[in-house]
Amino acid sequence: MMKRYLLAPGPTQVPPEVLLAMAAPVLHHRAPEFAELFGQVRNDLKWVFQTQNEVLILASSGTGAMEGAVANFLSPGDKALVVNGGKFGERWGKICQTFGIKVVELRVEWGHSVDPQAVAEALRQDPTIKAVYVQASETSTGAAHDVKTLAEIVRPRDETILVVDAITALGVFDIQTDAWGLDVVVAGSQKAFMLPPGLAFVSVSPKAWRLAERAKNSAFYFNFIKERDAQVNNQTAYTPAVSMILGLKEVLRMMKAEGLKAMFGRQSRLAYALREAVRAAGLELFPKGVPSDALTVITAPPGIDGQAVYKQLRVQYGITAAGGQDHLRGKIFRLSHMGYVDRFDVIMAMAAVEMVLKDLGHPVALGQGVARAQELLRAGQG
Numbered sequence: 001m002m003k004r005y006l007l008a009p010g011p012t013q014v015p016p017e018v019l020l021a022m023a024a025p026v027l028h029h030r031a032p033e034f035a036e037l038f039g040q041v042r043n044d045l046k047w048v049f050q051t052q053n054e055v056l057i058l059a060s061s062g063t064g065a066m067e068g069a070v071a072n073f074l075s076p077g078d079k080a081l082v083v084n085g086g087k088f089g090e091r092w093g094k095i096c097q098t099f100g101i102k103v104v105e106l107r108v109e110w111g112h113s114v115d116p117q118a119v120a121e122a123l124r125q126d127p128t129i130k131a132v133y134v135q136a137s138e139t140s141t142g143a144a145h146d147v148k149t150l151a152e153i154v155r156p157r158d159e160t161i162l163v164v165d166a167i168t169a170l171g172v173f174d175i176q177t178d179a180w181g182l183d184v185v186v187a188g189s190q191k192a193f194m195l196p197p198g199l200a201f202v203s204v205s206p207k208a209w210r211l212a213e214r215a216k217n218s219a220f221y222f223n224f225i226k227e228r229d230a231q232v233n234n235q236t237a238y239t240p241a242v243s244m245i246l247g248l249k250e251v252l253r254m255m256k257a258e259g260l261k262a263m264f265g266r267q268s269r270l271a272y273a274l275r276e277a278v279r280a281a282g283l284e285l286f287p288k289g290v291p292s293d294a295l296t297v298i299t300a301p302p303g304i305d306g307q308a309v310y311k312q313l314r315v316q317y318g319i320t321a322a323g324g325q326d327h328l329r330g331k332i333f334r335l336s337h338m339g340y341v342d343r344f345d346v347i348m349a350m351a352a353v354e355m356v357l358k359d360l361g362h363p364v365a366l367g368q369g370v371a372r373a374q375e376l377l378r379a380g381q382g
């Protein structure tokens with residue numbers, strides 16, 4: 001027998017309570033019970049998003065909401081500034097191109113955080129840019145972008161919106177949609193939301209709705225105006241993922257029981273402990289900018305193939321983590337600790353990394369990283 005552990009940056013672990021909630025008989029989506037359920041999760045989602053804006057619930061992976069966040073606000077020929085600091089930033093660019101948007105790309109070396117002044121400068125140079133697309137947490141590199149400062153730059157522009165992919169940020173660290181003025185915020189179920197893949201969430205500000213009213217909409221399924229008009233009445237335009245929404249209700253109950261501040265505190269302590277443990281084991285963290293608390297990205301030591309680490313973790317130890325993508329393939333490996341995780345997930349991750357590196361012939365003293373994590377995560381610490 002091999003016990004399996006899921007430490008991938010999506011999908012992530014799902015609490016047993018949530019699995020059980022999703023096993024309930026399927027509700028009909030036009031029944032009054034569904035409207036009641038939907039009304040409750042709509043409200044609670046606003047609490048997680050820290051917003052009064054409508055948060056649309058879509059049956060799709062996160063990319064569906066990203067696509068909608070391009071198609072609904074811009075028209076062919078419009079210009080968008082895309083922060084490309086990794087695989088997901090690159091995806092914003094590809095979606096924009098698909099919808100005929102002219103992309104002004106702000107390239108950020110993978111692993112670095114964008115310099116907000118570079119965004120300000122790009123907007124000064126081209127005031128016709130209608131939207132800025134960015135990640136709050138770039139999962140492919142483990143770097144976070146400072147969306148709060150970006151919002152300060154974009155907010156004074158009446159004709160420009162800030163669109164934030166917060167798929168591995170929302171629920172992990174503080175994202176104040178309204179207080180900071182984030183126009184569009186995208187999240188997904190299988191990351192910090194502790195659910196299986198299949199739901200995406202997107203909040204839309206009044207400024208962004210004004211753009212949507214004018215945009216030459218090329219969306220049918222991901223038509224945000226149509227969804228909004230249905231969802232404010234606790235209905236959906238098309239058949240919702242009812243069982244996932246039952247799970248979402250349970251997730252939101254758990255989140256409210258913990259509280260936002262405590263949840264961010266837990267995520268941040270775990271992330272800090274693992275980063276410190278990695279250093280104590282003599283390893284190097286990959287992000288050069290601000291590290292995201294959603295996951296820890298480790299540079300493969302010289303002579304060690306990052307893909308081999310990822311593979312050995314899975315094959316020998318039953319742990320599913322992640323490797324690197326594109327030019328980072330083989331150079332890094334990634335361990336997630338977002339969502340349903342506690343100190344022992346982090347200690348286990350460090351223990352397994354030490355064991356795998358030793359298996360692969362890297363001179364590592366077993367227990368050094370683990371001891372550091374244990375020390376930092378003992379009861380009453382931090």
Ligand SMILES: *Cc1c(COP(=O)(O)O)cnc(C)c1O
Nearest residue numbers: 010061062063088139167168188
């Ligand atoms: C996972 C992820 C996505 C969306 O991916 P899907 O596979 O469509 O859910 C987008 N952006 C980031 C930063 C992600 O981590």
